[in-house]
Amino acid sequence: MADFVFATVQYDSGDWDSAPAVPANLIDSVARYTDIDVAPTGVIVPLGSRDLFKYPLGFLTGHLPVRFSDIERSTLRDYCRRGGLLFVDDHNHDVDGEFHRTAWEEIGRTVGPLVDLPNDHALYRSFFLFPDGPPTTSHELNGWGDNLVHKHLQAVMQGDRIAVLYSSKDYSSEWNYHPDNKRFLSVDNTKFGVNVVVYALTR
Amino acid sequence: MHSPGERSAGGVAVIGPRRAAVELLLRTAVLGLVAWALWSVWRETAADRVATHVAFDGSPTARTRDSLAAHRGAGDRITWGGALVPLAAMVEPVREPGARWRVSVNAAGAIGLADSLGLVDSLTADERTVTMSAVRGALRVASGTTVARVVLGDGVTPGRVVVLGGAGWESKFVVAALEEAGWGVDARLTLGRDREVRQGDPTPRLARHAAVVVLDTAIGADAAALARFVRAGGGLVLAGDGARALAPALRAVAPGRVVASEPPETRHFDGLDGHAPTDALPLHVLGALRVDAVVLGVRDRSPTTAVRRVGAGRVAQMGFRETWRWRMQGDDRGQHEHRAFWSRLVASVAAVPAGAASAGGPPVPDEMSDESAPLAQLVHALGPAAAEPRPSTPRGPALPPWVGAVILGAALAEWGLRRRRGAV
Numbered sequence A: 001m002a003d004f005v006f007a008t009v010q011y012d013s014g015d016w017d018s019a020p021a022v023p024a025n026l027i028d029s030v031a032r033y034t035d036i037d038v039a040p041t042g043v044i045v046p047l048g049s050r051d052l053f054k055y056p057l058g059f060l061t062g063h064l065p066v067r068f069s070d071i072e073r074s075t076l077r078d079y080c081r082r083g084g085l086l087f088v089d090d091h092n093h094d095v096d097g098e099f100h101r102t103a104w105e106e107i108g109r110t111v112g113p114l115v116d117l118p119n120d121h122a123l124y125r126s127f128f129l130f131p132d133g134p135p136t137t138s139h140e141l142n143g144w145g146d147n148l149v150h151k152h153l154q155a156v157m158q159g160d161r162i163a164v165l166y167s168s169k170d171y172s173s174e175w176n177y178h179p180d181n182k183r184f185l186s187v188d189n190t191k192f193g194v195n196v197v198v199y200a201l202t203r
Numbered sequence B: 001m002h003s004p005g006e007r008s009a010g011g012v013a014v015i016g017p018r019r020a021a022v023e024l025l026l027r028t029a030v031l032g033l034v035a036w037a038l039w040s041v042w043r044e045t046a047a048d049r050v051a052t053h054v055a056f057d058g059s060p061t062a063r064t065r066d067s068l069a070a071h072r073g074a075g076d077r078i079t080w081g082g083a084l085v086p087l088a089a090m091v092e093p094v095r096e097p098g099a100r101w102r103v104s105v106n107a108a109g110a111i112g113l114a115d116s117l118g119l120v121d122s123l124t125a126d127e128r129t130v131t132m133s134a135v136r137g138a139l140r141v142a143s144g145t146t147v148a149r150v151v152l153g154d155g156v157t158p159g160r161v162v163v164l165g166g167a168g169w170e171s172k173f174v175v176a177a178l179e180e181a182g183w184g185v186d187a188r189l190t191l192g193r194d195r196e197v198r199q200g201d202p203t204p205r206l207a208r209h210a211a212v213v214v215l216d217t218a219i220g221a222d223a224a225a226l227a228r229f230v231r232a233g234g235g236l237v238l239a240g241d242g243a244r245a246l247a248p249a250l251r252a253v254a255p256g257r258v259v260a261s262e263p264p265e266t267r268h269f270d271g272l273d274g275h276a277p278t279d280a281l282p283l284h285v286l287g288a289l290r291v292d293a294v295v296l297g298v299r300d301r302s303p304t305t306a307v308r309r310v311g312a313g314r315v316a317q318m319g320f321r322e323t324w325r326w327r328m329q330g331d332d333r334g335q336h337e338h339r340a341f342w343s344r345l346v347a348s349v350a351a352v353p354a355g356a357a358s359a360g361g362p363p364v365p366d367e368m369s370d371e372s373a374p375l376a377q378l379v380h381a382l383g384p385a386a387a388e389p390r391p392s393t394p395r396g397p398a399l400p401p402w403v404g405a406v407i408l409g410a411a412l413a414e415w416g417l418r419r420r421r422g423a424v
Helices: A022-033 A050-054 A070-082 A098-110 A179-184 A191-202 B017-047 B062-073 B169-180 B222-231 B240-244 B324-329 B334-347 B374-382 B402-420
Strands: A007-010 A043-046 A057-062 A085-090 A154-158 A161-167 B006-009 B012-015 B051-056 B077-082 B088-093 B101-106 B111-115 B118-123 B129-132 B139-143 B146-150 B160-166 B185-192 B195-199 B209-214 B235-239 B257-261 B284-287 B294-299 B302-310 B313-318
Touching (some): A022 A057, A050 B324, A057 A191, A070 A085, A070 A098, A085 A098, A191 B185, B062 B077, B077 B374, B088 B139, B118 B129, B146 B374, B169 B185, B209 B222, B222 B235, B222 B302, B235 B240, B235 B334, B240 B313, B324 B334
Parallel strands (some): A007 A043, A085 A161, B209 B235
Antiparallel strands (some): A154 A161, B006 B012, B111 B118, B111 B139, B185 B195, B294 B302, B302 B313
């Protein structure tokens, strides 16, 4: 069994599978840049399932309103308390969007308040260096969604550890392509995803 | 003129044999009576020495106990009684952070523990051991009216721990468990291609580190330095894949070697009802143990953990893999148990700072002297408890009055006989 298995978190409400190419793309990047023992395919794991605890890093995205069930809330709370990290990305790139408002609220009442993550946080140097904080996405630069370039990611901190990492930058769109197409990019835009994985595995 | 029984010979009075015998008899009688009188007086004086019975309503202090023992040694008759119960307390230093002493109590019933500021903890009838981190002054352990008092000394403040491994869940959660248990952790987790994640200063040094945890076989040139670290007094834990100890320098210090490895898929936490959490962990089975290795854990008759001394240090080899699943997939106690498991494993080999190896600590003032087993110490000093003796009846004088008259009369008679014959 590989040490790292990329897990996409499935929740009852919303469209949890809105970025189906992201897992394969990030798995490719982790294998390409590191020696981490990574499984070649990801898994889909229900948020309300005990199976979630087999995967200490989970990825959650979507466009639609998010409403966690009681069992999903309970599982997520326990998951974060034990040391799991949930990476949530707003596929709308819109702070007035339904996903952002509802996911923000659900995370706040389930795990804790989201606060701005400083741009000099260890996350931005866990593998590749991002001295200016989270890399911008083409959706931000093209003025789509809320027409904002978000300067920070948000996080729920437990001690000095990130329990929930929240992005309004729409990495789900940015990374949602087949890994073979990286050859058409002058700079691989999934490198920050490698940082997220390495941070989760080492901090 | 001579008295009867005397005759003169050359101007010197010569007494007859009868008179000489009477004088000798009188002289002997006087001396004998005087000796008997002295012996009688001495015997009565000895019999009248102080007889004291002390009824304790609680444990005496060491000062009281020693004072009574001194009187007893001087010949006074000291007996004691009271409702003291058997009670003994023992303190040993703990090498884990957050707990400086382990106090073990042997007594029946509930126990209260207090320091100079008040009640610290209590033990039920089922609990006999407690770990403590902060105690002011001596620790008083009370069972009923019996109170033991122990001095805790300085305790142990262990050094930091180095964790060496690859980037992965096992390394991440071992570091987390040790940090949550209070250990300071320096770490170096490799990512390959000369990339690694560092935390603190992960170069093992006895002045800074108590132990090193190796979770991966790929430690290369560090192996020889780790072996030197152990021989100089440091602790080493070869755990998980690190238990395979493939580097020759580590093979030379390991308690044994891995003789079989279970595939991870053979164990899982689902349906673990009634079994120990470690039953769900895949295992590198240890074998070919050295003669000086001590097995600390066994599963299915296969050693899981073994330790041995190497030079001035100790090495533990632990075969469980993916212990992080215990924390993430175990029951509600899993996180706590995983943390305690790793803290104890590291503590079992951790180097003790110089000068802190014993719980004795510096000399303490008399009022804080050790009274760890009050009843046993009292019996040792004063003998076993005794019933209170009945009051003695008044006695007459030590000698009958006629003894003095007889001595005086005999002495006068003997003196008169000698005066009559002109002797001095």
